[in-house]
Amino acid sequence: MIKLMLVDDHAVLRDGLKNILDMETDIEVVAEAVNGNDAIAKVKDEQPDVILMDINIPEKNGIEATSIIKQLYPSVKILMLTMYDHDEYFMSAIREGADGYLLKDAPSQQVVDAIRAVAGGQSVIHPTMTKKFLAFQQPKAAEPVEEKVEGALTGREKEVLLCLVKGMNNKEIAGSLYISDKTVKIHVSNIFKKLGVKSRSQVVIYAVQNQLVPLT
Amino acid sequence: MIKLMLVDDHAVLRDGLKNILDMETDIEVVAEAVNGNDAIAKVKDEQPDVILMDINIPEKNGIEATSIIKQLYPSVKILMLTMYDHDEYFMSAIREGADGYLLKDAPSQQVVDAIRAVAGGQSVIHPTMTKKFLAFQQPKAAEPVEEKVEGALTGREKEVLLCLVKGMNNKEIAGSLYISDKTVKIHVSNIFKKLGVKSRSQVVIYAVQNQLVPLT
């Protein structure tokens, strides 16, 4: 059974959601709050699993409340359900630890599914926000310059590049690729020429800036 | 009516999907392809609205095929449906223009919903991937470890660090800070010890990963 808390200053919306959720046998509304401070207080008493949180509420908005609740009770899942698809709201909510971000125009079923998903430890984003998120993360697309430069690297050189951005020295690269360290030097020198840099540090910077390789 | 193309080298999976999609009145499977090149060719002939693409297919994998198709026909929506939740696959798919990324363990209904969503211009990500996405974008919060490490660097060391992540060599740093290159060496060595790395390349990687310094 998923214990849910609703946080919204509009009784109509809370009641509507309760009606919808009443039909779900695995979700129980254990608490309701009408503002940020109210929500923070009731988390302690009611220990909900998931909080459905509006952003535009009095006495600490939903994002501030999320931040505080997440600090006090990190295991509580918080799903933002709001009218606004503003980027700043979205990013702030995510930054403060929200587990999901839905817009109020989402169909009821989607809200129900999202509650189950965050209760199960997953994160959910409204498709419209996902789009923005992707757009935000997608500043690459077709950039002929880097394409050309990266394309100029041979297969082996790309492998060496991967090692370089891991901070490996020539000997380590040689061991990793089963070739001599003299050969590694050749590849490294060629990479330098092709990328137009003068040291391995600069290779790392170039690769990161041009997203030639994944980090982390 | 949404015109759909299936790309997967496993007939069983294609047939299973077709069965499921047959029950949806607004989706029609107009083409099937068994590998990357096949898919690229059939897009031209069949002009699908949405492509359901597996990653692990022969003759150009799904990501490469996505990249090419998106370049030729930017309006075609591509939904990756794959067994792998590897970060690199996911990020690559997104980078190459995929409109969605679902895992094959997603319930059928979710796949159907996702097809409609991308056909409508939205983007969809499997909740598990969303989680990773958020985690990727969420390195803020309170991280005492890095704070401590960064705090351990003296003022001068931080200045040297800034130079290091610009790819400067010792002489350049010395000239920039109006000190001897011997002194620079001292600072660099101290930075290495404090950050626990062994070369300037690793300093750059460390700084990027821990966001000690701005890039771009």
Next chain:
DNA sequence: TTGATTTTACTACAAAGGTACTAGTGTAGA
């Protein structure tokens, strides 16, 4: 097959990087 490219590897050398130690100066705080 021919020719171009890739990958491999060597020698030799110059430059840069990195460590260890000593040591003087200045500054901030107990």
Next chain:
DNA sequence: TCTACACTAGTACCTTTGTAGTAAAATCAA
């Protein structure tokens, strides 16, 4: 004042890095 630390700079030494030039085997496209 005394201590701790930061900053500076040097010497010495060794390692790593990077370049140049040569060259052979493998691969691949024309």
